[in-house]
Amino acid sequence: MRRMLEAHVVGRRVRAVRLSGKRLRDPVPRATPRMLAGRTIVAVGRRGKYLLVSLEDGVTLLSHLGMSGRWLFYLEPPAARLPHVHACIAFTDGSALWYQDPRRFGLLRAVRTEAVDLDPAIAVLGPDPIATPPTGPALAALARGLTLSVKGFLLDQRRIAGVGNIYASEILHRAGVDPRRRASSLTGAEWARVASELAAVLDEAIRRFGTTFSMYRTLWNEPGTYGEKLRVYDRAAEPCRRCGTPIRRIVQGQRSTFFCPRCQSRRAARPGARA
């Protein structure tokens, strides 16, 4: 989304902003429209899952898509109105950016650019694995002493910022690690595999514009194509693509986890591993 927004909105000047008035994760501050109006977008950044749309005069629009949020860009906004649109940013050239979010778990607020890192949502984030690809030893250090599961570890944005529920399952399958293992119990070799698969999965998912299995769309309302690459997510009872064993679905911390009980066991033989 950062890359798509960068290509389409940098250089455009905000004419006006309309809000639905509905609360998202937090209330959208009423000052947001007047902080953006009249200013030109100069860059689009990202920290973990948060988008940072920065404008002139040191103003940044902070945004998170939550579970069901999407940004839609229109050269000419449609006359028919969509449901669940909580922000319409109209540009001076007639184009527009709309924020749509049925479940309203997203976040939207304008902040001072110099204070972005102090924003409570941003301040708690751990290292960003795309900006700085993690090494095995670095992950092992972050996990030292923790009793939570390795799946829970990957999902915790305060430890690693940016991995969500789909990619956590995918990373652990590719790394051959059981998601139920305690994070502190992984060997150095296992952390090394998690680190490299984490980087590989995020890289390919980004190149494919994300994973659409229902609601998510790109900036142009098209599905992302990483769904074609999924090995375990949403494939309960289907055969593992590597060994044919039925994929299992379990629940960890109220979130679904998908894994192959054979490939992701401690004894599993792994491709490329010595016998």
Place this chain on the structure above:
DNA sequence: ATCCTATCCTGTAGGC
């Protein structure tokens, strides 16, 4: 500090 649970909200799929 770490962990676990419940909660916010709407839409959809599947069983009956």
Place this chain on the structure above:
DNA sequence: TGCCTACAGGATAGGA
């Protein structure tokens, strides 16, 4: 067809 439950890409407050 309607009615019901379960579940969905996330983060956080509050309690143990």
